[in-house]
Amino acid sequence: QKEVEQNSGPLSVPEGAIASLNCTYSDRGSQSFFWYRQYSGKSPELIMSIYSNGDKEDGRFTAQLNKASQYVSLLIRDSQPSDSATYLCAVNWDDSSASKIIFGSGTRLSIRP
Amino acid sequence: DVKVTQSSRYLVKRTGEKVFLECVQDMDHENMFWYRQDPGLGLRLIYFSYDVKMKEKGDIPEGYSVSREKKERFSLILESASTNQTSMYLCASSTSGQGGKLFFGSGTQLSVL
Numbered sequence: 001q002k003e004v005e006q007n008s009g010p011l012s013v014p015e016g017a018i019a020s021l022n023c024t025y026s027d028r029g030s031q032s033f034f035w036y037r038q039y040s041g042k043s044p045e046l047i048m049s050i051y052s053n054g055d056k057e058d059g060r061f062t063a064q065l066n067k068a069s070q071y072v073s074l075l076i077r078d079s080q081p082s083d084s085a086t087y088l089c090a091v092n093w094d095d096s097s098a099s100k101i102i103f104g105s106g107t108r109l110s111i112r113p
Numbered sequence: 114d115v116k117v118t119q120s121s122r123y124l125v126k127r128t129g130e131k132v133f134l135e136c137v138q139d140m141d142h143e144n145m146f147w148y149r150q151d152p153g154l155g156l157r158l159i160y161f162s163y164d165v166k167m168k169e170k171g172d173i174p175e176g177y178s179v180s181r182e183k184k185e186r187f188s189l190i191l192e193s194a195s196t197n198q199t200s201m202y203l204c205a206s207s208t209s210g211q212g213g214k215l216f217f218g219s220g221t222q223l224s225v226l
Contacts, residue, residue: 008153034213043203043217044156088156092213099146099169101213105155 002027004091006104013111019076021107023089026070033065033072034090038106044088048074079111116140117218119204125224132191134221136204144207145187146215147171147179149200156203162187163209194225 003026013019021035032051036044050056050063050072062075072091076083086106094100120135138145147159148171158171160179168179176198180188187206191198201222205215 032213036215043220044215045217046214049214090213097163099144099158099161099163099171101158101215103156105153 002091002093002102004089004102004104006087006089006107008105009108010110011107013079013109015079015081015111015113017079019079019083019109019111021074021076021087021089021109023072023074023091023104024070025072025089025091025102027091027093028067028070030067030070030091030093031095032092033063034092034101035061035063035074036088036090036103038086038088040085076109081111081113084109084111117204117206117216119202119218119221121221122219123222123224125226126191126194127226128195130191130194130225132194132223132225134189134191134202134204134223136187136189136218137185138187138204138206138216139185140206140208140216141184142206142216143184143209145181146205146207147177147187147189148203148205149173150203150220151200159189194223196225199223199225 035048038044048063056063060077064073088106089104117138148156161169162181178190204218
């Protein structure tokens with residue numbers, strides 16, 4: 001059974017600080033990794049994708065991947081109240097098929113002013 | 114902007130009714146998906162289609178069927194609705210080769226009474 005695990009939270013972070021969201025996955029052969037943001041009552045939207053070990057930065061967001069440890073994380077620098085949302089980690093364990101994506105159940109992030 | 118449109122935002126049905134959920138995308142994407150999202154369980158794939166008239170079962174297909182007669186439209190059918198199918202239903206699309214980069218519709222909250 002392939003699994004993607006996230007701490008459900010809520011994770012409370014002061015405004016301006018770094019928020020760190022973590023995700024582990026069970027299948028060592030997983031190939032691509034994604035972070036989606038979901039505001040309350042809305043649908044998920046893709047914010048980051050990462051395919052190789054190391055860091056990938058996009059604005060205030062940094063995705064980190066460590067395939068040896070089967071671990072992917074999302075860092076949000078200078079956290080803003082608008083970052084308050086649920087963050088879903090998704091892992092594609094077979095890039096030859098778009099249906100092989102597994103989502104974690106999400107971490108709820110709250111940025112306090 | 115990619116647009117994925119779901120026909121209804123909220124739907125209330127009776128047990129035993131046949132229910133149709135419609136989804137249309139305007140970006141000529143090959144892949145279309147139906148997920149359901151329940152608290153604590155995350156996103157679970159019901160069905161997936163990678164081409165017109167082609168479909169593939171996801172993790173939880175029981176009690177559901179799908180139809181894809183045109184590339185832009187993907188329908189989810191609940192043959193005989195039951196109370197345990199009360200959920201948020203999310204349609205998504207992606208292009209081939211970008212399997213994990215899903216674009217979601219706004220969702221349909223279905224209540225079966």
